[in-house]
Amino acid sequence: MILAQTEGRPLVRWDWIFDHLDDIWARTLEHVTLTGIALIFGFAISLGLSLLAIRYRRTYSPITWVAGLLYTIPSLALFAFLVPFTGLSLLTAEIGLVSYTLLILIRNIVAGIDGVSPAVLEAAFGMGYTSRRAFWDVQMPLAVPVIVAGLRVASVTTVGLVTVTSLIGQGGYGAFILRGLRRDFPTEILVGTVLSVLLAVVFDLLFLQIERRTAPWAHRRVV
Amino acid sequence: MNNLPKLSAVPPRSAMPDAMIRLEHVSKTFPGSAAPAVRDLSLEVPEGEIVVLVGPSGCGKTTTLKMINRIIEPTAGDIWVAGVNAIATEPHVLRRQIGYVIQQTGLFPHRTVAQNVATVPRLLGWDRPSIDDRVVELIELVGLEPEMADRYPAELSGGQQQRVGVARALAADPPVLLMDEPFGAVDPIIRARLQVELLGLQAQVRKTIVFVTHDIDEAIQLGDQVAILNVGGVLEQIGTPEDLLREPANEFVAEFLGTDRGLKRLSLIPVHALDLDPGPVVAPGASKQESLVVAERYEVDWVAVESGGELLGWLYLAELENGRVPAADLRPFRTRLAATATLKEALNAIVTSRAKAAAVFDDDRYLGMLTADRISDEITQ
Numbered sequence: 001m002i003l004a005q006t007e008g009r010p011l012v013r014w015d016w017i018f019d020h021l022d023d024i025w026a027r028t029l030e031h032v033t034l035t036g037i038a039l040i041f042g043f044a045i046s047l048g049l050s051l052l053a054i055r056y057r058r059t060y061s062p063i064t065w066v067a068g069l070l071y072t073i074p075s076l077a078l079f080a081f082l083v084p085f086t087g088l089s090l091l092t093a094e095i096g097l098v099s100y101t102l103l104i105l106i107r108n109i110v111a112g113i114d115g116v117s118p119a120v121l122e123a124a125f126g127m128g129y130t131s132r133r134a135f136w137d138v139q140m141p142l143a144v145p146v147i148v149a150g151l152r153v154a155s156v157t158t159v160g161l162v163t164v165t166s167l168i169g170q171g172g173y174g175a176f177i178l179r180g181l182r183r184d185f186p187t188e189i190l191v192g193t194v195l196s197v198l199l200a201v202v203f204d205l206l207f208l209q210i211e212r213r214t215a216p217w218a219h220r221r222v223v
Numbered sequence: 224m225n226n227l228p229k230l231s232a233v234p235p236r237s238a239m240p241d242a243m244i245r246l247e248h249v250s251k252t253f254p255g256s257a258a259p260a261v262r263d264l265s266l267e268v269p270e271g272e273i274v275v276l277v278g279p280s281g282c283g284k285t286t287t288l289k290m291i292n293r294i295i296e297p298t299a300g301d302i303w304v305a306g307v308n309a310i311a312t313e314p315h316v317l318r319r320q321i322g323y324v325i326q327q328t329g330l331f332p333h334r335t336v337a338q339n340v341a342t343v344p345r346l347l348g349w350d351r352p353s354i355d356d357r358v359v360e361l362i363e364l365v366g367l368e369p370e371m372a373d374r375y376p377a378e379l380s381g382g383q384q385q386r387v388g389v390a391r392a393l394a395a396d397p398p399v400l401l402m403d404e405p406f407g408a409v410d411p412i413i414r415a416r417l418q419v420e421l422l423g424l425q426a427q428v429r430k431t432i433v434f435v436t437h438d439i440d441e442a443i444q445l446g447d448q449v450a451i452l453n454v455g456g457v458l459e460q461i462g463t464p465e466d467l468l469r470e471p472a473n474e475f476v477a478e479f480l481g482t483d484r485g486l487k488r489l490s491l492i493p494v495h496a497l498d499l500d501p502g503p504v505v506a507p508g509a510s511k512q513e514s515l516v517v518a519e520r521y522e523v524d525w526v527a528v529e530s531g532g533e534l535l536g537w538l539y540l541a542e543l544e545n546g547r548v549p550a551a552d553l554r555p556f557r558t559r560l561a562a563t564a565t566l567k568e569a570l571n572a573i574v575t576s577r578a579k580a581a582a583v584f585d586d587d588r589y590l591g592m593l594t595a596d597r598i599s600d601e602i603t604q
Contacts (some may be wrong), residue, residue, distance in 0.1 A: 123329025
């Protein structure tokens with residue numbers, strides 16, 4: 001639709017890109033920061049809630065219900081709802097971004113812990129592990145592949161969502177997309193979109209590497 | 224339970240110094256179940272012996288084993304391990320003194336073989352060099368290659384994993400070892416090898432072992448004593464395999480031991496346990512008359528020829544013609560049975576030999592002759 005209006009004009013104005021490298025770099029940092037903060041806080045909150053859910057099973061349903069509810073709220077509506085309370089701020093953006101990570105992360109942390117073989121756990125207790133030590137020494141490390149899988153999905157989702165926060169004055173690459181739309185300038189839209197996709201891929205690969213480092217055992221099999 | 228004192232000052236009630244594990248009137252009823260899984264079970268395991276718990280499914284053998292290290296809490300009764308009241312000991316303290324091997328190995332997938340073996344020493348806070356030395360020692364003890372130390376469990380075969388499981392259980396040199404169907408998941412050939420290895424290992428380490436299996440042959444092979452349990456954790460009989468096979472206490476035990484009970488006994492008795500008869504033996508140069516007398520005494524139609532402790536061979540009386548017993552050109556005894564062979568092997572040798580007898584040797588020294596009748600006498604006496 002937008003691209004259709006570009007007759008006679010080049011789709012990508014490379015000179016604009018070269019003139020705005022500083023701007024692109026600044027937005028990259030912003031995008032990474034917004035995503036990073038969301039993942040760090042999202043993971044911390046999810047871990048806490050997961051521990052609660054694992055310790056007290058009855059809390060698992062209500063916790064995932066609330067996280068699921070948050071997940072279903074359209075992001076636009078959520079940011080609009082928050083602005084009167086927290087303004088056009090980083091806090092507003094992060095409240096939204098963090099909320100959207102919770103469901104995926106909590107589910108994967110709990111599934112990862114639950115997925116530990118009962119035989120392994122029985123052996124651990126049989127050798128004299130206390131519950132606490134078994135949790136941190138056995139259950140958590142064995143849950144790493146599933147937990148990191150959750151982080152990969154959450155990071156890709158978050159990178160995409162960050163662009164929406166351009167509407168409340170944040171946004172990383174989203175700022176390019178928004179401005180491009182307003183000015184009917186395809187180059188800027190494309191730059192914002194392509195870089196956002198690339199960043200999602202980078203986060204995905206980063207977590208894949210982290211998983212390979214922290215769970216090397218999951219990648220070695222009978223030769 | 225956990226707020227009780229760590230070690231009980233109360234001495235065992237019926238203190239028997241050589242019982243390493245003692246269960247006194249132990250019962251277990253699982254929540255939501257009307258019938259007890261184990262009912263009023265009393266059992267003693269002498270130090271340094273292997274006691275095998277065997278029985279059909281639902282007999283509570285695994286429940287019994289897991290009550291000893293309190294993976295399952297008994298509902299009633301007392302359990303003593305190495306003179307300590309297990310019920311009054313903190314579970315994790317108790318368990319660090321009890322080696323534990325389970326069927327699915329329960330190896331930590333995220334730890335290397337060496338790290339797995341080091342588990343209990345680490346929990347006990349051993350220093351690093353001691354742990355490293357111990358790991359090397361154990362990996363060798365259970366017959367694994369040293370370079371396997373840095374592999375992950377998923378990189379090992381089932382038999383190797385089970386060896387690591389045994390090494391891990393022995394790591395802190397616990398007096399007691401609990402083994403829950405440890406060889407149940409490996410194929411029969413590997414299982415047979417692991418069984419032999421376990422006996423070899425036990426000859427070195429002399430642990431007090433409680434071993435659970437549903438395989439009566441495994442029980443007979445491994446157990447110094449075998450406890451046969453019936454559904455509901457009822458102890459039907461406990462005794463040496465030989466005792467059980469000779470005198471099953473009741474119909475259930477007899478049936479569980481199988482219809483080939485006699486044959487199973489044969490595999491337990493070594494040839495040297497019998498007083499061997501020299502058999503129909505004559506010296507070279509013996510007369511035909513002399514040979515006939517000897518053969519008649521044994522009701523056979525042949526004689527063996529022996530000279531100075533060496534068995535030269537045998538021949539049919541019909542082959543003697545009119546001459547004397549020769550020293551050469553005799554039929555050889557194809558099956559030379561070692562004195563350490565079992566009666567089962569002896570019987571096999573006998574039924575496949577033309578003379579219907581097996582010559583028994585201790586190295587090269589001739590000890591005597593074994594016949595099917597002689598074996599039958601031994602079994603029925």
